[in-house]
Amino acid sequence: MILEVRGLSVQFPSRRGILTAVDDVSFSIAPGEVLGVVGESGAGKSMTGLAVIRLLEPPGRISAGEVRLEGRRIDNLRHEEMRRIRGRKIGVIFQDPLTSLNPLYTIGEQLEETILTHLPLSKSQAREHALSLLREVGIPAPEARYANYPHHFSGGMRQRVVIALALAAEPRLLIADEPTTALDVSIQAQIIALLKRLAAERGAAVMLITHDMGVIAETAQRVAVMYAGRIVELGPVRDVIHSPRHPYTVGLMGSIPKLGVKQDRLLQIEGAMPRLTAIPPGCAFNPRCPRRFDRCLTARPELLAAGTSRAACWLHAPA
Amino acid sequence: MHLLSLDSVSRDFDVSRPWLNRVLEREPRRILRAVDHVSFEISKGETLALVGESGCGKSTVARLIAGLYAPTEGHIAFSGSRLQMIFQDPYASLNPRWRVRKIIAEPMLFLKVQRPVEQFLLQVGLSADDAERYPHEFSGGQRQRISIARALAGEPDLLICDEPTSALDVSVQAQILNLMADLQDRLGLTYLFISHNLAVVSLVADRVGVMYLGRIVELAPASRLFSSPRHPYTRMLLDAVPDLAMTGKPRTPVAGEVPNPLAPPSGCSFHPRCRYATARCQVEVPRFSDGVACHAVEEGRIPI
Numbered sequence A: 001m002i003l004e005v006r007g008l009s010v011q012f013p014s015r016r017g018i019l020t021a022v023d024d025v026s027f028s029i030a031p032g033e034v035l036g037v038v039g040e041s042g043a044g045k046s047m048t049g050l051a052v053i054r055l056l057e058p059p060g061r062i063s064a065g066e067v068r069l070e071g072r073r074i075d076n077l078r079h080e081e082m083r084r085i086r087g088r089k090i091g092v093i094f095q096d097p098l099t100s101l102n103p104l105y106t107i108g109e110q111l112e113e114t115i116l117t118h119l120p121l122s123k124s125q126a127r128e129h130a131l132s133l134l135r136e137v138g139i140p141a142p143e144a145r146y147a148n149y150p151h152h153f154s155g156g157m158r159q160r161v162v163i164a165l166a167l168a169a170e171p172r173l174l175i176a177d178e179p180t181t182a183l184d185v186s187i188q189a190q191i192i193a194l195l196k197r198l199a200a201e202r203g204a205a206v207m208l209i210t211h212d213m214g215v216i217a218e219t220a221q222r223v224a225v226m227y228a229g230r231i232v233e234l235g236p237v238r239d240v241i242h243s244p245r246h247p248y249t250v251g252l253m254g255s256i257p258k259l260g261v262k263q264d265r266l267l268q269i270e271g272a273m274p275r276l277t278a279i280p281p282g283c284a285f286n287p288r289c290p291r292r293f294d295r296c297l298t299a300r301p302e303l304l305a306a307g308t309s310r311a312a313c314w315l316h317a318p319a
Numbered sequence B: 001m002h003l004l005s006l007d008s009v010s011r012d013f014d015v016s017r018p019w020l021n022r023v024l025e026r027e028p029r030r031i032l033r034a035v036d037h038v039s040f041e042i043s044k045g046e047t048l049a050l051v052g053e054s055g056c057g058k059s060t061v062a063r064l065i066a067g068l069y070a071p072t073e074g075h076i077a078f079s080g081s082r083l084q085m086i087f088q089d090p091y092a093s094l095n096p097r098w099r100v101r102k103i104i105a106e107p108m109l110f111l112k113v114q115r116p117v118e119q120f121l122l123q124v125g126l127s128a129d130d131a132e133r134y135p136h137e138f139s140g141g142q143r144q145r146i147s148i149a150r151a152l153a154g155e156p157d158l159l160i161c162d163e164p165t166s167a168l169d170v171s172v173q174a175q176i177l178n179l180m181a182d183l184q185d186r187l188g189l190t191y192l193f194i195s196h197n198l199a200v201v202s203l204v205a206d207r208v209g210v211m212y213l214g215r216i217v218e219l220a221p222a223s224r225l226f227s228s229p230r231h232p233y234t235r236m237l238l239d240a241v242p243d244l245a246m247t248g249k250p251r252t253p254v255a256g257e258v259p260n261p262l263a264p265p266s267g268c269s270f271h272p273r274c275r276y277a278t279a280r281c282q283v284e285v286p287r288f289s290d291g292v293a294c295h296a297v298e299e300g301r302i303p304i
Helices: A045-052 A079-088 A107-118 A123-136 A155-167 A185-202 A213-219 A237-242 A247-254 A294-298 B019-024 B058-065 B100-110 B117-123 B128-132 B140-153 B170-187 B198-204 B222-227 B232-240 B279-283
Strands: A003-014 A017-029 A034-038 A061-069 A090-093 A173-177 A205-210 A222-227 A230-236 A304-306 A309-311 B004-014 B031-042 B047-051 B073-078 B083-086 B158-162 B191-195 B207-212 B215-221
Touching (some): A003 A045, A017 A045, A017 A061, A017 A205, A034 A045, A034 A185, A045 A061, A045 A173, A045 A205, A079 A090, A079 A107, A090 A155, A107 A123, A107 A155, A123 A155, A173 A185, A185 A205, A185 A213, A185 B232, A205 A213, A213 A237, A222 A237, A222 A247, A230 A237, B004 B058, B031 B058, B047 B198, B058 B073, B058 B158, B083 B140, B100 B117, B100 B128, B100 B140, B117 B128, B117 B140, B140 B170, B191 B198, B207 B232, B215 B222
Parallel strands (some): A034 A205, A034 A222, A090 A173, A173 A205, B047 B191, B047 B207, B083 B158, B158 B191
Antiparallel strands (some): A230 A309, A304 A309, B004 B031, B004 B073, B207 B215
16 A cells, blocks of 8 residues: 555644544555545545645644555654655645746746756756656647746646646655646546546556546546545445445435436435534434434444445444 | 527627837737627527636626626627526625625615515525525525525526536535526526536536637537537537546547637637548638538538
């Protein structure tokens, strides 16, 4: 396993007490595997990603659990050590490519700087490496674009540059947080294909965080569905999409409009996800759940085996 | 008699640099044609959707119809008396300093009969007490319900919805789309629905217009458009939608991106990305006839 996360919790002290944004989350990602992390806003999916790379905004902090990268614990490393690992072993792609690129430097300079910081290459070798990266992510005529600034690129091309930058030091783990959300569908399809190819070719582990189940269906092998800070279902993408086991996943899948499926109404989950200040006791989904029973109101379910997946739902408790 | 008809409507925007720069640097004026000879009709009680990628002009069409812009060329005829808009961002489109009661009552100032605000709140699935609260006390989905209640209060003949669910989570989007469908059934509303999301459009629309660089390239009943798209751009868009059913059906990979609208390609503006493009496509703008604007379709060169 490249990434192993066990019992990870993230807390924020606030005026209303300590808020738990990520609650006892465990998962792992194998080499060449894409794990999708899906959920609605506030479910804790981005927070989980930020905790893994230790970029949580204070006062947020990891309050429990451990994170291992290629077997080595990284959640307790000192700031300086973590900084080296972040560039070298972990590449990060965020939603808005403009926030990841420095507007005052050409893309060539930014790539070279990253490469020279992390790899033992000469300046001319770094340039060669940067050009081959740009070629790999599908920037046409990279020599001509090398001295261009980020604002010279379209949104889709910028996201390609960000991907090249994330790959520059040949990381083992790639964390992509909503990498295609800001892009048009036709560009999104190209970026998805690119991410998929790179993960397979380089044998890196990819954690793909998104709200879009379609993107997960196209890219990931396994998916973790998050709700109110917890993983409620974890399993192979095909099984989770075709036969979801947790009532929340069932509702989520039913509420997505699908092309080529004739339907008059969408399945609808009543209500909204609870705020962090008001997470109900028992299963956090119970106030909205059409299948709740007594046990759901008091006891919080762990992930239980459910077919080929695992679901945090008492419906799957062994009798 | 159509409720709304657009006859060859165009809209230009002047995006020139300031006068002094133009004189010193000998630059000509720069005109961006955001909407280019767009024609369509909407009948009472139907939902027409416009889809396309960012910059295709779909929101400009909405604003032209709402009268927020005047057309540069062409005519817009509206046989109803009132229209209302629902916007994408439920955080920006409600006055944060007004109580919900005042927000919803405002459009009624222009009507003869004032109806109770509570009636509209109940209609969109909120409670009567919500009238005394402020917008910041509501979630994104609830705010979009308030926007819809406000629009309904104006007793519109036509509702223009510009990406009404794009800022919402999928489960909330489902609630809003179901609500809009229910309201249409009960009140006989007419929608112009602007969206970039083809799956959402396939759910709500009776007819769909596909826009590319300011032009409508295909306009057809939704069932026809999604089962047998004709224009190469429509086909490309449909192929780009992630396959949630995971059927693994073969798809043509998407190539290229939308060109700069300041310097659109000659002839058919889609020709640089089109695998069916010929010399004719590079010089001659295809005429819109029989629901599609494409030389290859007209010449029968595209296999079905």
